[in-house]
Amino acid sequence: MELLKPSLANSSPFTPLAFLDRAATVYGDCPSVIYNRTTYTWSETHRRCLQLASSLVSFGIHPGHVVSVVAPNIPAMYELHFAVPFAGAILNNINTRLDARTISVILRHAESKLVFVDCASRALVLEALSLFPPNSHSQRPVLILIADDTVEPSLSSFTADFRDTYEELVGKGDPGFQWIRPNAEWDPIVLNYTSGTTSSPKGVVQCHRGLFTVTVNSLIEWAVPKQPIYLWTLPMFHANGWALSWAMAAVGATNICVRQFDGEILYGLIERHGVTHLCGAPVVLNMLANSPNRKQLRNPVQILTGGAPPPAAILLQTESLGFVVTHVYGLTETGGIVVLCAWKPHWNRLEAVERARLKARQGVRAIGMAEVDVVDPESGVSVKRDGSTMGELVLRGGCLMLGYLKDPDATSKCFKHGWFYTGDVAVMHPDGYIEIKDRSKDVIISGGENVSSVEVESVLYSHPAINEAAVVARPDQYWGETPCAFVSLKSGWEKKPTEKEVIEYCRAKMAHYMVPKTVVFKEELPKTSTGKIQKFVLRNMAKNMGLTQHKSRL
């Protein structure tokens, strides 16, 4: 037995990239991507990705280089999930809602060689580049413009800041290009930045094996049939749309792209295309449940929701319209879905409120994950399965990131005792289902976006009048949570800033979704005997202030 070792034939690396070749063979004539009046077939998407990859290689992109994208859910964004790694490069999606400063930090940290820029993010990215230090010309990435005549019909195909347009690169490429397979399944394939506990975003590096595994999780756990009609409400810049960008090629889906949306647009797309599947934070459920255009669905639509537990009222409203909601859990560090509230058939016989309570739990590990547990963070020992003893949610399995780029300290802090420590505080119920009770990492989740309280606090501390600052989550009817700042002012300061002034100060320095929606002035912030700010006291205060209502377009 010992003589039998893996060979070249059976140890070829797992990768989600090969799904596209297969889709071109099996679903060649079927629609792959639909966006406004544009429809591609799977053989067209395959050819376009090969052409684009070949142009990237001609351009000087080598295996291991980072290629960034700042774009919403448009066809180019979908294609880049294959084209960039087809060239051996590492795909780095950047949230279009970030501010120029943060984008500039990311581009420099990632050492990005090339950035694909959606026309609507042109000014943002140009501003980000202007924030590069002087004399850093050699480090500046080349820019490629993704034009879109539904946004800017009169846009000249070329401006001085851009080397080429996306379609020009596609057009120049070789459709017979042989894509560059990874040497090992542990080779990096994507780099996704996440808000962390520090003031700078952290770069999560995922490998081919990890993303192959997470696509398997989604397809099997969601029991995705062949050729679903998938509506892209979940941004692909959020952990590659939970890796569904690749999974949808595996099943020959029709990908319905949409730049931005409200309830009216969503119901229109669902009806026009016969949408069967979509994903999104609870804020998307909210939009569907409360839209004036809401209507009873003719056929059920499957929804995966995550980022925060779906509130009972929203869940019941969407389900009564014909949406079938599955609550899932994942982090940028897990590449996608790793835990889900697997539904037991007999739960369907329970009262609606009880069903919603059960569905708010994060649940059990997905099929590709080895183990999931809730442990005492000090001792590493599993907590009691009693639904009340708190511990930290820990994960083990093939979907986990390789680590944080250029941050060995942060990497080693979360990989301990053979587990990944999520920073989420959870309980283990007697039936083996996990429920998250709190986040130890000081992250506020607002409309599916992670907001680092430390990152907001560091901006507040830069205000000349502010002495101390602490940011916590305040419940919000629409966004789930919004950032709420508690500040004390410097004693010698004469002209006290108003709430509005502090908010405007923040808006100038960070992404809008991160800006505190509430600022509370205090003589002094509550502290422990050792001088540490007691955030749990502030969280309770924020909770007792009641719901905010800050609805605006996603």
Add this chain to the structure above:
Amino acid sequence: MELLKPSLANSSPFTPLAFLDRAATVYGDCPSVIYNRTTYTWSETHRRCLQLASSLVSFGIHPGHVVSVVAPNIPAMYELHFAVPFAGAILNNINTRLDARTISVILRHAESKLVFVDCASRALVLEALSLFPPNSHSQRPVLILIADDTVEPSLSSFTADFRDTYEELVGKGDPGFQWIRPNAEWDPIVLNYTSGTTSSPKGVVQCHRGLFTVTVNSLIEWAVPKQPIYLWTLPMFHANGWALSWAMAAVGATNICVRQFDGEILYGLIERHGVTHLCGAPVVLNMLANSPNRKQLRNPVQILTGGAPPPAAILLQTESLGFVVTHVYGLTETGGIVVLCAWKPHWNRLEAVERARLKARQGVRAIGMAEVDVVDPESGVSVKRDGSTMGELVLRGGCLMLGYLKDPDATSKCFKHGWFYTGDVAVMHPDGYIEIKDRSKDVIISGGENVSSVEVESVLYSHPAINEAAVVARPDQYWGETPCAFVSLKSGWEKKPTEKEVIEYCRAKMAHYMVPKTVVFKEELPKTSTGKIQKFVLRNMAKNMGLTQHKSRL
């Protein structure tokens, strides 16, 4: 980037064993296995497997030991797919239709420590042990009896030849046993013997990673929903039922076990349990299509068929009854399904005969396979995609075996240039679908069982009157193919044996399904100039003899 290496947390081995823990959590109260009047739930199956594994360990079974099973599709057979590897041991299923001599050869080659024996195979296995060489007492495996009161109600629970009964081992075990996880995903988990080109069966060794991958193939490609009702018509001793033994735990299926069956039994089980899925060689389709009990299905039943292309008439008959047939391809060496005729929606608009022709093709690689090709076996270069140039079907990907046990020559012969050479002669159609045209390995496939012509020939050559022998496939209406022997007799021999005598001679020395159904006496067999028997000439002769009809119970 280079600094980011796999860690303990993200490199935990892939294994299909963990599916059972998860099924116990999610589907604990739901039926797992049904057999006659016995029904287990997933928590019971989980507990029973842990108990049995703990008994195996107490018994002295260590990681790396081989544990054999000679049993049909009964609950014990299902449980052993988890219980044996839970103890760290390697599961070796043995075809109950083999003869005692072959079973004896397998047990000695595998160095099996322990054999679970179904009561109906008791005499067979005792005879196999009697064929062990004298003074080999230390090598003899211990026997455990799987009693079954539906077969032998009066069976005493213990006979002198058996150390224990199956239920006694389950009863003695510890339900809190921590199963033994593999150290590496390349650790062996099963050993399956297959008829090969030599006169002895070859032992195919599969690892945890390989079987995890092949379960993923089946679940995604077959789009298996949660909690299917799976009818076990495919023997688990055939490559572990194409690895569906584990896959069914991943989705919390109800496994309907059945010891032996005909059309009446099948339709009865489909109706009683609401069967949704089953698998089998075309002979099972034949049984369904031609049973006097056949009836229109109330709900569609999904069938995977493989081993040979489904004949058009049978395909159309079963489909008209409401069965949905998917044609798949795999070998014992691939652990299960690796290629399948992925169905294109627009094919449904074609004429029935054209649909059947397309469905007879083996198709495209399954999602977990890296690459599949048809190449010139000498040069290794891909053949033209013209549907007519013949080449050898080659495979690359995670489902392939580690190799043949104690047979480095056979292993290195099929692993070449980074590919696994299947020995199957195929063409590549212009649309990228593969179709097998012939088998270069001299294997006859009769009712889903592989018959090695070389193995049959070696028995024929042992007959005192036979000078030369060659065995080829003859088309059979029911079994697809049956072995047909061409023999020439020794010149000095006076009393010529009859066809019946040669057949009886074979029946005494091999499994019944291997015995030639036709014996043709020739003055001389056709040969090449170098004296090699021209099998293709004999194959044509056998074909022109017309269909045999040897229907009997499977």
